[in-house]
Amino acid sequence: MRTAHIELASALAKDPSNSEAFMLRQDLTSREGARDAALSAARNCAAQHMWNCAWHNAGKALSIDSSSSEAHAMVRRSIVDSGAINLPPGPGPDMPDGP
Template sequence: MKKGAVLMLAAAFVLIGGSGLLYWIQNHDAQEEPTRSIAARGTVTSNDLNQPAQAPTMPQVPTFAPSPEAPPPSDKASADKNQKLMPLALARAHDGLQKNNLQLARSGISWALSLQPDNPEALRLKQDLLSRERARNAALQAARSCVVQERAMCAWQNANTALSIDSSSNEAKGIAARSMQ
């Protein structure tokens, strides 16, 4: 009976968590993209009477041109905001790389690239981050191999190498801690 109750509790947790995640995603998307209306002028006509009878085809969708009186969407405010946020995002990325905290660096780089996808400094930092992540992953792979071979000192050394590259690596922290037991 206890196993069934645990399974029901786990299923309820998954359903509630999933619905909460779906709700967040729907509201997050709705908040990010404000709705815009487009004013259109003119007449939409159909040429159905002038065409010979043919097999049914997809109906033509009229195209609308924006009204000359409609003001263009104001992207100046968001551009100004991005200009103010970019130094903060780049500072977070630099700080993460300086402290060998690749998780912090990744969040700063992602933030900077979301503000300005073609920013040369953010792209350079991304390449540095990817290089460091490859080195960390190689050290972690070596540590995992040592764990499988039950070579505690080898696992500890490689996990510490991974930690020296990425101080935020939970896997490296775990391997290092387990290998010292």
């Protein structure tokens, strides 16, 4: 998302009245807030050793920002610490009993 901020700042510097760039910047800021909220929830779940919850929220953060290294690390940690890495392939943390 850092690159997006740089590009939007550049577009707005060239044309401060660029309404599309302004709206994109607002959308980006909103998405970052949603990503940060999901990561915060994942951290809280992890602190309580609620690994499926951490996995779910970190995955949500990844769906918003696939470049988030913290979200990637939290997903990996949640998979390992939940024991899911030792389970056969199947449904994810939101559907433990199947569809």
